Amino acid sequence: AQSVTQLDSQVPVFEEAPVELRCNYSSSVSVYLFWYVQYPNQGLQLLLKYLSGSTLVKGINGFEAEFNKSQTSFHLRKPSVHISDTAEYFCAVILNQAGTALIFGKGTTLSVSS
Amino acid sequence: SQTIHQWPATLVQPVGSPLSLECTVEGTSNPNLYWYRQAAGRGLQLLFYSVGIGQISSEVPQNLSASRPQDRQFILSSKKLLLSDSGFYLCAWRGTGAWYGYTFGSGTRLTVV
Numbered sequence: 001a002q003s004v005t006q007l008d009s010q011v012p013v014f015e016e017a018p019v020e021l022r023c024n025y026s027s028s029v030s031v032y033l034f035w036y037v038q039y040p041n042q043g044l045q046l047l048l049k050y051l052s053g054s055t056l057v058k059g060i061n062g063f064e065a066e067f068n069k070s071q072t073s074f075h076l077r078k079p080s081v082h083i084s085d086t087a088e089y090f091c092a093v094i095l096n097q098a099g100t101a102l103i104f105g106k107g108t109t110l111s112v113s114s
Numbered sequence: 115s116q117t118i119h120q121w122p123a124t125l126v127q128p129v130g131s132p133l134s135l136e137c138t139v140e141g142t143s144n145p146n147l148y149w150y151r152q153a154a155g156r157g158l159q160l161l162f163y164s165v166g167i168g169q170i171s172s173e174v175p176q177n178l179s180a181s182r183p184q185d186r187q188f189i190l191s192s193k194k195l196l197l198s199d200s201g202f203y204l205c206a207w208r209g210t211g212a213w214y215g216y217t218f219g220s221g222t223r224l225t226v227v
Binding site: 006034041042044045046049070090096101102103104105106107 | 150160204207215216218219221
């Protein structure tokens with residue numbers, strides 16, 4: 001079965017600093033990968049996804065992520081964060097086959113301060 | 115366009131009381147539907163998913179059940195709530211096809227007291 005590990009539960013950064021949120025997955029078959037963002041007491045919003053093709057994917061709000069198959073990683077990055085980026089971020093994976101569901105990591109809380 | 119509705123937004127229920135959370139999807143047919151629960155520090159846990167009317171798969175044995183009485187309706191229920199059922203419940207849908215993206219509802223904050 002597939003699993004997702006988000007290596008940092010909390011990441012505090014200062015405004016305008018770069019940030020990387022780490023995500024590793026395990027699966028014996030090919031997968032699709034996602035990053036979602038959740039603001040307090042709200043549902044999840046898709047930031048970006050990797051389905052196939054270029055391993056560097058760009059998403060909304062200036063975020064990007066790189067799929068590294070050899071390291072089974074899908075780290076999320078942003079070169080300069082804003083206060084408004086403070087939220088919880090979830091990495092998720094789904095197997096490339098029918099009848100499976102999206103599996104999430106435990107989340108990383110990004111706290112941006114001035 | 116497709117939309118997903120989830121209600122209520124907030125719910126406070128006593129221990130031992132029943133529960134019914136409803137999720138409906140508009141603008142699509144035969145969606146795959148999912149219930150997730152988010153508890154503090156535990157990420158999102160898949161509870162149930164359904165690929166069609168009356169078809170329910172349970173991922174975690176627990177005090178909850180799910181039903182899909184109509185194509186675009188997904189209901190999460192409990193006969194007797196436990197304190198451990200507290201959490202943030204999210205419904206999601208996925209269309210069929212190559213794009214496996216999920217769309218999430220706005221969630222229900224359940225507090226069992």
